[in-house]
Amino acid sequence: MNKKKAVALKYDKEKNSAPKVTAKGEGEIAKNILKAAKEHDIPIQEDKDLVEMLSKIELDKEIPPNLYKAVAEVFSFIYKHSKLK
Numbered sequence: 001m002n003k004k005k006a007v008a009l010k011y012d013k014e015k016n017s018a019p020k021v022t023a024k025g026e027g028e029i030a031k032n033i034l035k036a037a038k039e040h041d042i043p044i045q046e047d048k049d050l051v052e053m054l055s056k057i058e059l060d061k062e063i064p065p066n067l068y069k070a071v072a073e074v075f076s077f078i079y080k081h082s083k084l085k
Contacts, residue, residue: 006030007054008037009063009071018062019071024055043081045074 008023023033037044050070057063063071 003027004030005048005051005055006033007051008033009054009074011075016062018065018068019075020062021054021057021059024057024059026055043078045077047074050074 003026005026006024006029007021009019010022011019023029025033034044047070050067053067054063054071
């Protein structure tokens with residue numbers, strides 16, 4: 001049985017050229033990441049394949065260029081569904 005995985009990203013255009021992986025994990029850690037997102041009204045997008053690729057990136061490292069398009073789509077989704085606009 002596959003454990004649920006989660007990855008959190010952060011993008012600060014003033015400091016970084018690309019989004020960074022700020023948290024990642026599976027099982028209980030994934031549940032905690034998702035719980036924190038819900039508590040802070042951060043929209044969650046489920047994309048198993050993207051999470052799998054992002055989970056291979058070291059914490060606090062920027063995503064590689066080959067993931068820019070997929071992650072841009074996630075950030076677009078988040079912006080459209082965010083109460084933080």
